[in-house]
Amino acid sequence: MSAAQERRNLLERRTVVLAVGAAGAAAALTACGGPDGSGGGAESVEQPGSGGGSGAVLARTADIPEGGGVVFAAQKVVVTQPRAGEFKAFSSTCTHQGCAVKEVTGGAITCPCHNSAFDAATGDPTAGPATRPLPAREITVEGGSITLA
Structure with a gap:
């Protein structure tokens, strides 16, 4: 195997490892949710009245x-x-x-x-x-x- 082929294989492995790590991190962050309330599991409640903003x-x-x-x-x-x-x-x-x-x-x-x-x-x-x-x-x-x- 030439030096160029070894370098390409190493880069391909690094890319796979980085991609797997990024996917794992994204899954962990999604499970914890964010400030917007996503991922936290809060049940939606049907709202009486119109709209969801202030004064509703x-x-x-x-x-x-x-x-x-x-x-x-x-x-x-x-x-x-x-x-x-x-x-x-x-x-x-x-x-x-x-x-x-x-x-x-x-x-x-x-x-x-x-x-x-x-x-x-x-x-x-x-x-x-x-x-x-x-x-x-x-x-x-x-x-x-x-x-x-």
């Missing part, structure tokens, strides 16, 4: 369970009702690695990627690798409707 009605107050909450994937917000008649809203993007939180149960907002949990009343981390709270989002509760401000 997210839900009726009756739709948010007491002691629980609902994740609104399209708006990247989670609305909770820690106590009867008290509604809170937080970003649904986990502060650990940007995955979308998935559910609210037992007073905790949970992220499926690395098992971080956040207090449904404050957004403060209570478990997992996340160390920063979920940022609060502004909502308006009026006439039985919850609107993203």
